Amino acid sequence: MHVSVTTVKSILFSVLFHAGVAGLLLVGIDNKPRVIQKTRPNIDIVKAVAVDYKELEMELQRLKDIDDQKLKKQQEADKKLKATERKIAAAEKQRRKEQSRLKELKNQQAQEKKKRQQEQKKIAQLEKDKVELEKQTKIEAERKRKIEQERKRIIAAEKQRQEDELKHKEREQALKQQLAEEQRLQDAAQVRKDQQLLQNIFYNIKNRVASNFNMFGLPAGLECVFTVRIIPGGEIINVSLNQSSGNEIFDNRAMVALQKASPLPVPDDAATLDRLKLRQFSFRFRPEE
Amino acid sequence: MKCLFFIVLVFSSINIYAEDILEIIIDRGVDNALPIAIIPFGWQQDTLEPVDIGLVISNDLARSGRFKPMKGRDLPQQPNQFQQINFKDWRLLGMENLVIGNLKQIDAGFYEVEFRLINTYNGKQIAGFRIPTPATQLRRTAHRISDIIYEKLTGIRGAFDTRIAYITVKDIGQDKKQFNLQIADADGFNPQILLRSEEPLMSPAWSPDGKRIAYVSFESKNSVIYVQDILSGNRIKVADNEGINSAPAWSPDGTRLAMTLSMNGNPDIYIMHLASRTTQQLTFNRAIDTEPVWTADGNKIAFTSDRGGSAQIYEISAIGGNAKRLTFDGSYNARPRYSPDGNTMAHVSARNGNYRIALLEINSGYSTILTNSNLDESPSFAPNGSMIMYATTTRNGSELAAVSADGRVHQRLALQGGEVREPAWGPFLSP
Numbered sequence: 001m002h003v004s005v006t007t008v009k010s011i012l013f014s015v016l017f018h019a020g021v022a023g024l025l026l027v028g029i030d031n032k033p034r035v036i037q038k039t040r041p042n043i044d045i046v047k048a049v050a051v052d053y054k055e056l057e058m059e060l061q062r063l064k065d066i067d068d069q070k071l072k073k074q075q076e077a078d079k080k081l082k083a084t085e086r087k088i089a090a091a092e093k094q095r096r097k098e099q100s101r102l103k104e105l106k107n108q109q110a111q112e113k114k115k116r117q118q119e120q121k122k123i124a125q126l127e128k129d130k131v132e133l134e135k136q137t138k139i140e141a142e143r144k145r146k147i148e149q150e151r152k153r154i155i156a157a158e159k160q161r162q163e164d165e166l167k168h169k170e171r172e173q174a175l176k177q178q179l180a181e182e183q184r185l186q187d188a189a190q191v192r193k194d195q196q197l198l199q200n201i202f203y204n205i206k207n208r209v210a211s212n213f214n215m216f217g218l219p220a221g222l223e224c225v226f227t228v229r230i231i232p233g234g235e236i237i238n239v240s241l242n243q244s245s246g247n248e249i250f251d252n253r254a255m256v257a258l259q260k261a262s263p264l265p266v267p268d269d270a271a272t273l274d275r276l277k278l279r280q281f282s283f284r285f286r287p288e289e
Numbered sequence: 290m291k292c293l294f295f296i297v298l299v300f301s302s303i304n305i306y307a308e309d310i311l312e313i314i315i316d317r318g319v320d321n322a323l324p325i326a327i328i329p330f331g332w333q334q335d336t337l338e339p340v341d342i343g344l345v346i347s348n349d350l351a352r353s354g355r356f357k358p359m360k361g362r363d364l365p366q367q368p369n370q371f372q373q374i375n376f377k378d379w380r381l382l383g384m385e386n387l388v389i390g391n392l393k394q395i396d397a398g399f400y401e402v403e404f405r406l407i408n409t410y411n412g413k414q415i416a417g418f419r420i421p422t423p424a425t426q427l428r429r430t431a432h433r434i435s436d437i438i439y440e441k442l443t444g445i446r447g448a449f450d451t452r453i454a455y456i457t458v459k460d461i462g463q464d465k466k467q468f469n470l471q472i473a474d475a476d477g478f479n480p481q482i483l484l485r486s487e488e489p490l491m492s493p494a495w496s497p498d499g500k501r502i503a504y505v506s507f508e509s510k511n512s513v514i515y516v517q518d519i520l521s522g523n524r525i526k527v528a529d530n531e532g533i534n535s536a537p538a539w540s541p542d543g544t545r546l547a548m549t550l551s552m553n554g555n556p557d558i559y560i561m562h563l564a565s566r567t568t569q570q571l572t573f574n575r576a577i578d579t580e581p582v583w584t585a586d587g588n589k590i591a592f593t594s595d596r597g598g599s600a601q602i603y604e605i606s607a608i609g610g611n612a613k614r615l616t617f618d619g620s621y622n623a624r625p626r627y628s629p630d631g632n633t634m635a636h637v638s639a640r641n642g643n644y645r646i647a648l649l650e651i652n653s654g655y656s657t658i659l660t661n662s663n664l665d666e667s668p669s670f671a672p673n674g675s676m677i678m679y680a681t682t683t684r685n686g687s688e689l690a691a692v693s694a695d696g697r698v699h700q701r702l703a704l705q706g707g708e709v710r711e712p713a714w715g716p717f718l719s720p
Contacts, residue, residue: 202313213318217443249444256385259410281311288316
């Protein structure tokens, strides 16, 4: 703390002066109307002398003047003291003010320093972040680039693959068509053969069943449907009624007709039977008027 | 998503099924007699059985022309119980219908007849009954069983448990003839003479309840109409007017008789209320109106009339009115008999000098000739409408015959020596 010389001087003077005043007070008299216990030098009262009144008055006046002078001096000294005190007080005030201002300033400074420090920190952090962000951006960009590269690569590869596949398909297609054409011709021939065969088979089956279907006494207009399952050789292994005519006797006659017609006249081998889909078929009994 | 997949799966399997099932249409068949094997009924006693139930049934079914019972000697087995049946063996013979049964004596004069009708292709029993029967009714029980079998296998009610009435004429020498009014079972068994006369008997007619017979008798030299109670033999004279009293015909409710009376000048149709014996004239025509017959609902009466110049069949309301002509084919159509269902009418029709039994389809007016002989008369429907009994004249004289309503089955009923005429088929017998 920087203390000014004037200040020091003042202080010193003040101290001294106070000491003087205090001493004065100890010995001097006060002009204020108050009872003061004055201590005088030891005078023996018994030893009374006739005094010149005037000399007494003049001594009293001299003493009063001395007192007055002393008082004046004291007053002046008081005034000065007061003034100095005031100065001191003022200076003190000032000093205090300055001290506090200083403190404030110091606080402010400290705060500002803190603020600055913080801001610097922030800045430093921001700088850091910026750097980091830049780094990330770079990485991201790199990644994207790589992805893009990959995508392009894949597209190219896919395109190539499709082209290859297409070529392959076309080749296959051509081959298939050729085979299909050959197969078609073969199948058509087989279908014709099969159709003829089926017609014959149905004709024979129908005759066999009809000749066993006894219609005596049955009312007209009835219709029922049975499904049969056969094994190679034509034996009927299952007869089931799909649709009843509503007349139990009619249904029974139809069932008996089927069972009496078993084994049905169908090819013996399983392969032909399967190809012609003859494992299972239906009979619709619907006698005409 | 799973749901959709499942639905698709189901539909595709239905599709496949529908696609792959071929269908053969059977649009015709045969009209053969149904094969049936009737096993002799079981009988546990040492004595001869009172009635061969199986044989009665077999004959009934054969006589109908619709069944072909297997001959006894051809039967491979003779089961009496369901468990004894070897179905496969019967199937191999093509015998889809099998009848087995037992006859048991319960008491003196009392029996129990048990039978089963079985389909050998599905191994199921079609019908089976246990019928307690007094000794005198055993044949009747057999006929009732025939009726059941007939109905179960054809859908048509059987008429084997019925009786017929007829007139027999026997030459008894010295230019005399004996006329009998007889009734018998439909198969000719148990003949019963209701009336014997030296003068002609004609036109037997069953009451609807089967308990009485009306007929015409010439015993008093004139034609007289009687009604006789079958059980008691008691009879009452119902029409004894001047002139012709003939052709009695019962109303379906049994309260009235239509008849031919000529008391007012020429033969006309009259209706008599039996309880009060009052008559009402129905036809008022100078021509000959005769041979009346009622419809099943009793609302109309058909009769023969020559009002058009030749004998034809007409129809009139039972409460009177205008007569409507029904027959147009041929110059002679007479002796009408409605079928039980009222859709057709049997009658005698002359074509090319031959008198045959014909069947008129009433709605269309179309007629079919059913018989193939020269002189047929007196058609009478079985109560189930499936057969028509009639009298046919052969070398031996008059005989009874029967033809199926579709004309396919022909039967001769050889009843006894002598001539048999004017058959009348009785109604269904009540149990």
